Amino acid sequence: QPRPHVNDISPLSMLDMSFKKPDEGAQLLKNCTDEEFRCRSGQCVSLSFVCDSDSDCDDGSDEASCPAPTCGPGSFQCNNSVCVPRLWACDGDTDCADGSDEWLQNCAGGTGQQPQTVCRDHELLCTSGECVHGSWRCDGGSDCADGSDEHNCTALTCRPDEFLCNDGSCVPGIRQCDGNPDCRDHSDETDLHACAGPSRFKCGSGECISADSVCDGQRDCRDWSDEPLKDCNTNECLTNNGGCSHTCSDLKMGYECVCPAGFHLINRTHCEDVDECADADRCTQICINLPGSFRCDCKDGFELDHMTKDCKAVTGSGAFLLFSTRHEVRKMALGSWTYTALIRQQKNVVALDVDVHSDRIFWSDVSLKKIYSAAAADPAHHSTVIDSRISRPEGLAVDWVHGNIYWTDGELQTVSVATADGSKRKTLVSEGLQNPRAIVVDPQRNFMFWTDWGEPARIEKSGLNGADRTPLVTDDIAWPNGITLDVLNGRLYWVDSKLHTLSSIGVNGDGRHTLIYDEQKLWHPLALAVFEEKVFWTDMHSNSIWSANRVTGRDITAVAEHLQSPEDIVLYHSLKQPSGSDWCRDAAALNGGCEFLCLPAPQINTRSPKYTCACPDHMTLRADMRTCVSGAFTPDLDSVQTVSSRCSPLAVLCAGVNSTAPSRTTPRRSGSTPDHQQQTHATQTGSRSGQSILLSDARSSTPITHLTSVCLFTGINEEHEPVSSPSQHPTVLYIILPIVAMCLLVVGSVLLWRHWRQKNTNTIHFTNPVYQKKTDDTVHIFRSPSLDGYTHPSVPHTLTHTHALSLSLSHTHTLTHIHTHARSHTYTLTHTLTHTLSLSLSLSLSLSHTHARLMFSSCQSHTRAVIRYFM
Secondary structure, three states: OOOOOOOOOOHHHHOOOOOOOOOOOOHHHOOOOOOEEEOOOOOEEEHHHOOOOOOOOOOOHHHOOOOOOOOOOOEEEOOOOOEEEHHHOOOOOOOOOOOHHHOHHHOHHHOOOOOOOOOOOOEEEOOOOOEEEHHHOOOOOOOOOOOHHHOOOOOOOOOOOEEEOOOOOEEEHHHOOOOOOOOOOOHHHOOOOOOOOOOEEEOOOOOEEEHHHOOOOOOOOOOOOOOOOOOEOOOHHHOHHHHOOOEEEEOOEOEEEEOOOOEEEEOOOEEEEOOHHHOOOOOOOEEEEEOOEEEEEOOOOEEEEOOOOEEEEOOOOOOEEEEEOEOOEEEEEOOOOOEEEEEOOOOOEEEEEEEOOOOEEEEEEOOOOEEEEEEOOEEEEEEEEEOOOOOOOOEEEEEOOOOEEEEEEOOOOEEEEEEOOOOOEEEEEOOOOOOEEEEEEEOOOOEEEEEEOOOOOEEEEEEOOOOOOEEEEOOOOOOEEEEEEEOOOOEEEEEEOOOOEEEEEEOOOOOOEEEEEOOOOOOOEEEEEEEOOEEEEEEOOOOEEEEEEOOOOOOOEEEEOOOOOOOOEEEEOHHHOOOOOOHHHHOOOHHHHOOOEEEEOOOOOOOOOOEEEEOOOOEEEOOOOOOEEEOOOOOOOOOEEOOOOOOOOOOEOOOOOOOEEOOOOOOOOOOOOOOOOOEEOOEOOOOOOOOEEEEEOOOOOOEEEEEOOOEEEOOOOOOOOOOOOOOOOOOHHHHHHHHHHHHHHHHHHHHHHHHHHHHOOOOOOOOOOOOOOOOOOOOOOOOOOOOOOOOOOOOOOHHHHHHHHHHHHHHHHHHHHHHHHHHHHHHHHHHHHHHHHHHHHHHHHHHOOHHHHHHHHHHHHHHHHHHHHHO
């Protein structure tokens, strides 16, 4: 087989764009084409892969007996004759396999000495140069690339009260067979159900016997529990079907109720339908529950495969994978073993993402500390997006709806955002991060998710503007590397390099599943992608790409092998990035009215704002909450913006202070400027990620939170905007205080008059309210010095007594008239007082001063309480 000519161009530029996976099981019988090279093992690879310094044959025969290459003036020749770009030599990063590009004799002035890696206090420095958690030292699992974290470790032994797992770890012995796996390999629960099943019977004394030995007349259990006299040879199903709702099955001892498929037993006798759709991984997309069964369906753009019950894409162009291999970005079509080199001669590509609609690729280079982008149609010409204030960008995500990019920086411990061209940027999260790595965005719900393998490790979520930060996964997680999102189904998938697992969870933290646990296929996974029913991931230890069924976790298959340091992987298809609404562009004002960045706000409920304004890291928002000003912003608590329930897309929802405030609404006046808004008082509150704003609508108790230097905007399309409020001045107190004094004077007068009226009013008290006059009775009513008040004398004086009675009744009528007249005046005074208070309240509202409103509200409530007391 002829050898290809090796010119003076770097071997990395000689990588062919195709790779044929050998036909497993028939490698020795396969005939290679004229464009292929036959390996000694019988494998066929492309001719262009021969002598390219990368072993593509299983036995490395494509790199054996290769002539020494002649490197060009722009290349550096390693000691093993491999050529690398001159730019990579003496940069502190080893690129030659033998490290000769960083040897002191090859670098003038010692510039080739690789800087010593400095790990944090809680980390361990591996011999291979990376840092891992110090607690992972001698834990039975190799976490360093060279396994140095497990060197010179003593064999693990468990205490007498502990259980030894199959992987060598120890768990408390009391947790064995408790129904919850504590060992990573679940070996503590292997024999949990040794006596379960119809073929086994557990005696009351603890031993297990065969079910055939029950009720056979022979003693098999020590306690004779296998031969009960009352239960053996008795068919309970003959009486009322044993109480079973469906099927009654008679057993040698007792009976059991049996449910048909799709039902489960409740209360030991009745069957209930099983909701199969409660399992989020039951179907790849849509699950419809039916009595005793379920049905899978697909969303728009997909079609159900009735054989496999999987949803297949039927619209859009063919899907393909993009993955990085340190020096290249390669492309592989799904269902094919052929891949092509799309972007060549990169230094150290780690993170990767795409914008399908603009047909653009974004990637980060951790050695050059930059983020680049290039058109997929012309990947050779790329542009620099971010090249400053960046150190280790290991995670990258593209917001294809709003035209922004997000990235994590493990060295600076930040999460940042920038426009797609890099002209505007801002740090969103800078507190509480240790080792942030992968990141993914959901532009339809305006959330982002990222992994952090610090201590403790976790997966967090927040809005695309940095608001509403929430931990999503905090348990059973150790080294979360890659993360991806199934936008259509709202599920996150991630890989854990420490636990060797691939798991999924709902975007709201529900329905967590561990799909795969495999120490061989998931030895050190770095990134993953999902599409249709498949999940794909890269593994650094095996230098390969794998796939599996993302619903069942089965059908694990190698997609590509013998790669050189595979890192990130993404799937390119239009259905992976569904369209959404960009309120920043749809708003009447340019860029949503924001001077700098317009960022989408998380859609928590229907009343959530649509977007926010943000400023650069060294600037904050002005009082108008749209433009930026240098320096720290110290807001006036009497100048907090309010909310309008009928706002235009530019209506301000809050001010840039740390506040909690109810809102009132005012339509915008004609000719008013948008820079002045209606103002109200606010109360401070705390936040974890810098200062935040908590705002509640007057009709809703749901708070809206966001960072400082951020202004919230609603998306309700109405022709109203907040107006400027009248200026506030302490002189309002001079108007309020006299009115309060008047209120107190009126209340005092009412109390004095009430006291005088009660003291000077005479009343008549009858002992018997029902007086029955007889023919021989005479009534005498007169004042007597007796302590008993009025008396009835026994001496009859008819005329005198009748006259006295008439006078008394006349006085009584007069007193009643006076009481009625006084009560009428009381109601008149009360009405006047209430009207005065109403006018005072209207005056306070028109002045829009918070302290005045509180004072009048208190006055009104106390006055009404006094009035109710007298009424």
